Amino acid sequence: MRKGRDLSFFDLVSIDQVTPEDLGLLYDVARRFREYKTYKFSFNKGSSQVNAFFEPSTRTSSSFDLAAKQLSMDTAGVSSNSSVEKGESYLDTVQTIDSYNVKTIVIRSKESGVPAVAARYTQASIINAGDGWHEHPTQALLDGLTMLDHCKSKDMKGRVVVIVGDIMHSRVFGSLVRLLKTLKAEVRISAPLTLIPEDVEKFGVKWYGKVEEALTGADVVYALRVQSERGANGFIPTLREYSKMFGISRKRLDLAKKDAILMHPGPVIRDIDVHSALAAVDEQSYILRQVENGMAVRKALLWLIVDRIDGKKKTFTRK
Amino acid sequence: MRKGRDLSFFDLVSIDQVTPEDLGLLYDVARRFREYKTYKFSFNKGSSQVNAFFEPSTRTSSSFDLAAKQLSMDTAGVSSNSSVEKGESYLDTVQTIDSYNVKTIVIRSKESGVPAVAARYTQASIINAGDGWHEHPTQALLDGLTMLDHCKSKDMKGRVVVIVGDIMHSRVFGSLVRLLKTLKAEVRISAPLTLIPEDVEKFGVKWYGKVEEALTGADVVYALRVQSERGANGFIPTLREYSKMFGISRKRLDLAKKDAILMHPGPVIRDIDVHSALAAVDEQSYILRQVENGMAVRKALLWLIVDRIDGKKKTFTRK
Amino acid sequence: MRKGRDLSFFDLVSIDQVTPEDLGLLYDVARRFREYKTYKFSFNKGSSQVNAFFEPSTRTSSSFDLAAKQLSMDTAGVSSNSSVEKGESYLDTVQTIDSYNVKTIVIRSKESGVPAVAARYTQASIINAGDGWHEHPTQALLDGLTMLDHCKSKDMKGRVVVIVGDIMHSRVFGSLVRLLKTLKAEVRISAPLTLIPEDVEKFGVKWYGKVEEALTGADVVYALRVQSERGANGFIPTLREYSKMFGISRKRLDLAKKDAILMHPGPVIRDIDVHSALAAVDEQSYILRQVENGMAVRKALLWLIVDRIDGKKKTFTRK
Numbered sequence: 001m002r003k004g005r006d007l008s009f010f011d012l013v014s015i016d017q018v019t020p021e022d023l024g025l026l027y028d029v030a031r032r033f034r035e036y037k038t039y040k041f042s043f044n045k046g047s048s049q050v051n052a053f054f055e056p057s058t059r060t061s062s063s064f065d066l067a068a069k070q071l072s073m074d075t076a077g078v079s080s081n082s083s084v085e086k087g088e089s090y091l092d093t094v095q096t097i098d099s100y101n102v103k104t105i106v107i108r109s110k111e112s113g114v115p116a117v118a119a120r121y122t123q124a125s126i127i128n129a130g131d132g133w134h135e136h137p138t139q140a141l142l143d144g145l146t147m148l149d150h151c152k153s154k155d156m157k158g159r160v161v162v163i164v165g166d167i168m169h170s171r172v173f174g175s176l177v178r179l180l181k182t183l184k185a186e187v188r189i190s191a192p193l194t195l196i197p198e199d200v201e202k203f204g205v206k207w208y209g210k211v212e213e214a215l216t217g218a219d220v221v222y223a224l225r226v227q228s229e230r231g232a233n234g235f236i237p238t239l240r241e242y243s244k245m246f247g248i249s250r251k252r253l254d255l256a257k258k259d260a261i262l263m264h265p266g267p268v269i270r271d272i273d274v275h276s277a278l279a280a281v282d283e284q285s286y287i288l289r290q291v292e293n294g295m296a297v298r299k300a301l302l303w304l305i306v307d308r309i310d311g312k313k314k315t316f317t318r319k
Numbered sequence: 320m321r322k323g324r325d326l327s328f329f330d331l332v333s334i335d336q337v338t339p340e341d342l343g344l345l346y347d348v349a350r351r352f353r354e355y356k357t358y359k360f361s362f363n364k365g366s367s368q369v370n371a372f373f374e375p376s377t378r379t380s381s382s383f384d385l386a387a388k389q390l391s392m393d394t395a396g397v398s399s400n401s402s403v404e405k406g407e408s409y410l411d412t413v414q415t416i417d418s419y420n421v422k423t424i425v426i427r428s429k430e431s432g433v434p435a436v437a438a439r440y441t442q443a444s445i446i447n448a449g450d451g452w453h454e455h456p457t458q459a460l461l462d463g464l465t466m467l468d469h470c471k472s473k474d475m476k477g478r479v480v481v482i483v484g485d486i487m488h489s490r491v492f493g494s495l496v497r498l499l500k501t502l503k504a505e506v507r508i509s510a511p512l513t514l515i516p517e518d519v520e521k522f523g524v525k526w527y528g529k530v531e532e533a534l535t536g537a538d539v540v541y542a543l544r545v546q547s548e549r550g551a552n553g554f555i556p557t558l559r560e561y562s563k564m565f566g567i568s569r570k571r572l573d574l575a576k577k578d579a580i581l582m583h584p585g586p587v588i589r590d591i592d593v594h595s596a597l598a599a600v601d602e603q604s605y606i607l608r609q610v611e612n613g614m615a616v617r618k619a620l621l622w623l624i625v626d627r628i629d630g631k632k633k634t635f636t637r638k
Numbered sequence: 639m640r641k642g643r644d645l646s647f648f649d650l651v652s653i654d655q656v657t658p659e660d661l662g663l664l665y666d667v668a669r670r671f672r673e674y675k676t677y678k679f680s681f682n683k684g685s686s687q688v689n690a691f692f693e694p695s696t697r698t699s700s701s702f703d704l705a706a707k708q709l710s711m712d713t714a715g716v717s718s719n720s721s722v723e724k725g726e727s728y729l730d731t732v733q734t735i736d737s738y739n740v741k742t743i744v745i746r747s748k749e750s751g752v753p754a755v756a757a758r759y760t761q762a763s764i765i766n767a768g769d770g771w772h773e774h775p776t777q778a779l780l781d782g783l784t785m786l787d788h789c790k791s792k793d794m795k796g797r798v799v800v801i802v803g804d805i806m807h808s809r810v811f812g813s814l815v816r817l818l819k820t821l822k823a824e825v826r827i828s829a830p831l832t833l834i835p836e837d838v839e840k841f842g843v844k845w846y847g848k849v850e851e852a853l854t855g856a857d858v859v860y861a862l863r864v865q866s867e868r869g870a871n872g873f874i875p876t877l878r879e880y881s882k883m884f885g886i887s888r889k890r891l892d893l894a895k896k897d898a899i900l901m902h903p904g905p906v907i908r909d910i911d912v913h914s915a916l917a918a919v920d921e922q923s924y925i926l927r928q929v930e931n932g933m934a935v936r937k938a939l940l941w942l943i944v945d946r947i948d949g950k951k952k953t954f955t956r957k
Contacts, residue, residue: 037420038365038366038367038393038419038420038421038422039365040364040365040391040393045678046676046677046678047676048676048704048707048708050700050704056404058397058402058403058412058415059402059415061395062369062395062396062397062416062419063419065395066367066369066393066395066419066421069367069393069394069395070367070393072678074676074678074704074707074708075707076699076700076703076704076707077700078696078700084696084905085694086863086866086867086905086907087863087866087905087907087910088904088905088906088907089908091918092904092905092906092908092917092918093696093905095918095926096696096697096904096905096926096929097700098926099926099927099929099930099933100676100700100701100704100929100930100933101675101676101930101933102676102704103676121918225405228405228406229405266402266407266411266415267402267403267405267406267407267411267412267415268407268411269405269406269407270408270411272406279411280410280411280414280440281638283638288414288415288417288418288637288638289418291415291418291419292418292419292420295418295419295420318926319919319921319926356739357684357685357686357712357738357739357740357741358684359683359684359710359712375723377716377722377731377734378734380714381688381714381715381716381735381738382738384714385686385688385712385714385738385740388686388712388713388714389686389712544724547724547725548724585726585730585734586722586724586725586726586730586731586734587726587730588724588725588726589727589730591725598730599729599730599733599759600957602957607733607734607736607737607956607957608737610734610737610738611737611738611739614737614738614739
């Protein structure tokens with residue numbers, strides 16, 4: 001399934017690093033892994049991974065952890081509790097982990113830019129599992145796979161993707177919108193103006209104050225969570241008001257194309273972002289497929305990063 | 320050791336699901352696993368498990384985790400910290416985990432009923448590792464094995480089991496008493512009336528206000544912890560008073576049969592539930608054997624659930 | 639690489655147990671493991687380990703966890719959150735873990751002496767990963783390896799090691815100073831008198847109030863962190879003042895021998911213990927090599943403890 005191909009990058013810090021060729025390779029491999037479900041491959045045996053989640057995570061950390069283990073990697077977890085609290089810098093923590101000679105370090109951080117800096121000082125490959133409000137590239141990759149499979153196409157040309165919700169505090173948006181432009185989708189965004197970053201037009205998206213207008217004729221409806229833990233509540237009158245104006249209901253979803261799909265990066269706040277009747281069970285909801293694709297994409301990424309055919313390595317050498 | 324046998328259930332939510340045939344199969348297999356200690360079997364290789372402990376746990380979670388790993392499963396842990404706190408429903412969390420295509424999800428929850436609901440919406444087999452004050456079926460299974468091995472019998476007919484302590488807040492009691500009735504034991508309970516649920520007679524047990532009377536002639540003395548974290552302290556004058564009236568001392572244990580055994584699901588609060596001199600070291604204490612049997616029973620359960628000979632599957636299909 | 643050799647001990651509670659022969663064996667094996675990096679050996683397959691970190695830890699716990707996994711052990715973690723908080727004694731927790739029939743239990747505890755007591759009541763081998771202010775023997779072992787490799791020697795005879803910093807609250811010091819005496823090093827210590835324990839002379843070390851005097855002619859400069867979480871701040875005027883008087887700067891490091899190395903057990907508090915420019919990147923800094931050696935030494939220890947050639951076992955038998 002690889003046909004001698006390698007990725008163009010050693011660390012995945014931003015979705016901008018992913019070329020169309022990388023995308024093709026990742027998705028070819030991910031689709032095969034998806035068929036094999038939790039089958040234990042020996043591809044990465046003898047390599048180790050540390051999951052460094054400096055911000056709590058349920059789905060992303062367990063997904064990366066199982067993906068690595070199903071490739072026969074040994075993994076360990078490092079969380080926000082210890083060394084950093086004693087006053088150690090992130091960089092020292094990451095370089096310490098790097099000294100275990102692990103092949104991959106998966107990093108989630110409250111602050112933007114931690115994975116990018118880390119990648120410059122480690123032999124291990126750094127994978128960004130979400131940094132601040134900035135990027136979450138593997139989420140974009142799994143979302144792209146979900147959309148392309150639905151559209152049975154190699155790109156999203158002529159397709160309308162509507163992203164609804166708390167765009168300002170969302171790292172998911174930061175990566176997804178870049179990928180969607182590469183895939184040539186028409187991207188519409190809809191949210192209260194207070195949840196829209198100032199410079200959002202630079203991404204070539206169009207803002208709709210009325211969600212109904214945005215949804216009309218959509219191929220993909222992508223809802224985002226109001227990120228209360230990042231203070232989003234201060235930007236909307238009430239959650240109830242938000243839900244009334246922007247929550248995805250049956251009626252609103254019906255404004256989209258008949259075969260449109262509903263997506264959400266999770267965790268879903270039922271009856272706020274998305275009405276309960278739609279969340280996981282509706283025929284049009286692809287939320288659980290996103291999760292399944294996440295496992296497949298992460299497994300593809302870890303295999304391709306650790307087991308290069310061309311034998312090339314990151315140039316950084318620890319002294 | 321299986322002789323072509325399969326369990327009658329796909330999820331273990333309540334001890335009521337366990338038929339006498341299931342019990343025979345589980346114990347035959349568990350006794351063999353016990354001999355092999357931590358030997359690494361490849362029986363469940365290629366299957367994965369998520370341990371979803373929404374309430375903290377030491378012994379149960381590490382026991383399930385090692386049991387799965389010793390069967391060559393890949394495991395990941397999900398705890399109470401993240402998605403649920405962001406406002407996700409338990410059901411969405413569990414369905415997300417199910418979308419990893421894991422074979423087993425082990426759930427502990429503060430609320431009763433979470434595993435039962437989860438089992439209706441997942442392809443994975445759900446194993447209840449304790450839900451609220453309700454049930455803790457694998458604890459009952461390991462307790463049953465410990466008692467039967469001690470009695471060298473297939474049931475507990477004519478045997479007296481005395482359960483002493485905080486019955487009201489105990490999920491251990493909820494499962495154990497059901498199993499003991501199936502095994503035909505005579506069950507006596509002893510505790511301050513304030514720690515006895517109103518409808519306890521429905522289980523066919525007899526309450527003793529004086530622990531000495533209950534203990535006289537007992538085959539098994541089963542002490543329960545006063546569950547301060549569930550507010551039990553409000554139901555007794557003081558822990559000291561409780562200990563004086565109901566704590567298991569040398570003198571009290573001697574009222575039971577000469578070869579009676581002392582059991583406790585742990586963690587033991589020394590000198591409250593059980594006097595220090597008895598806890599782990601006394602010849603009659605089987606507390607550590609319970610732990611050893613717990614590992615064996617859980618390994619048996621995981622093997623039998625994941626690796627069915629008849630090839631049958633849960634009927635739920637994720638769309 | 640073992641040449642039929644075994645260790646003289648079954649539990650590693652104190653560095654005092656490590657004979658010169660043990661040290662030679664451990665380092666021979668560790669140096670080989672170091673070459674193989676994260677290679678997955680099957681040496682300890684079928685054995686399990688529990689990492690019982692009752693005090694939070696980043697580097698030590700992940701290092702022990704990966705070391706065990708790279709030897710094909712199954713591992714589980716137990717932390718400070720659950721049973722102990724419900725009122726269980728440490729000893730009961732450890733005996734519970736022992737009843738899983740694991741081969742090794744790695745313990746870190748806030749209180750001194752927990753691993754030593756545990757070792758007397760378990761079949762499993764107990765490894766002390768740091769107890770209170772007392773000992774941290776594997777840290778001393780990895781430090782010894784780092785120093786000997788630098789000196790290309792079998793001992794530290796005629797070499798000067800200067801330990802600077804919060805000696806009073808340091809379990810690292812407790813183990814390291816004992817090992818350094820065995821290795822025949824000249825040990826100097828430097829810190830404010832308030833951070834020096836009363837009876838420190840018993841270790842045969844000399845205290846210097848002026849760090850510059852201590853550093854002159856040193857072969858190894860070993861900085862310790864001011865352990866604020868153990869109340870060290872109360873013993874110094876301010877961290878800034880401490881840094882000014884005792885922090886390791888370029889200028890101070892240059893007082894040592896030209897090829898002297900800078901070591902630190904981590905986590906480093908930059909610009910307090912050690913100036914930023916030196917911490918990880920300076921040619922003389924061996925801090926990351928310490929981490930790499932830690933993995934190798936722990937792997938050597940776990941292999942030698944679990945897989946004995948002479949077939950001997952701990953004498954304790956669980957009833």
